[in-house]
Amino acid sequence: MKYGLYYKEVEFNDNSRNTVKRALSSNLKWDQGKVLGKKSSRSSNVAWVRDQQLLSMLFRMAKQINKDAGWNLNITGIEPVQFGIYGKDDYYGWHVDQHSQPVRGMVRKISMSLFLNDDYEGGEFDLEIYKPETDPRYKTFKLSSWSAIFFQGDYWHRVRPVTSGKRKSLVAWFYGPPYI
Numbered sequence: 001m002k003y004g005l006y007y008k009e010v011e012f013n014d015n016s017r018n019t020v021k022r023a024l025s026s027n028l029k030w031d032q033g034k035v036l037g038k039k040s041s042r043s044s045n046v047a048w049v050r051d052q053q054l055l056s057m058l059f060r061m062a063k064q065i066n067k068d069a070g071w072n073l074n075i076t077g078i079e080p081v082q083f084g085i086y087g088k089d090d091y092y093g094w095h096v097d098q099h100s101q102p103v104r105g106m107v108r109k110i111s112m113s114l115f116l117n118d119d120y121e122g123g124e125f126d127l128e129i130y131k132p133e134t135d136p137r138y139k140t141f142k143l144s145s146w147s148a149i150f151f152q153g154d155y156w157h158r159v160r161p162v163t164s165g166k167r168k169s170l171v172a173w174f175y176g177p178p179y180i
Helices: 014-024 052-068
Strands: 007-011 030-032 045-049 081-086 091-095 107-115 125-128 138-141 147-152 157-159 162-164 167-176
Touching (some): 014 052
Antiparallel strands (some): 091 157, 107 147
16 A cells, blocks of 8 residues: 555746756757667657756755655665657657666665646646546646656656657656665
């Protein structure tokens, strides 16, 4: 049984926005989004952001949200952050962020998706939170710019196809030791 909120929405303040903008202004190496070398259920461009100030800020946020949401998970770090751009027809199919086995002895426990813009169509974020007999079993989000959703990493979620414009987002994963 899961405890606490299903998800937590947060709006980034000016200081947080400036930290993100500064981190994203560096030279980023872009690549096609892939899912661990498997046939991809995803179409987007991604760049990895390793800016220490950004990672520290997001980790502090996640620790506070972990407490506020009532999850109380043991999180000890953050992975490099993924900056994603979804163009027309780009998407990310249903998936969970938590791997089936610990990676380097750690488990992804909390995920975050920050919406960087809202001048696109489609590209909604769906998070499965309802019972199997509920139709639909998910809640749909299209948050305003600079708003983020935090949720537990074993929840199924997806990004629907973008129908026009470009959807820009920052995704982070917070990890800790395996569950006992």
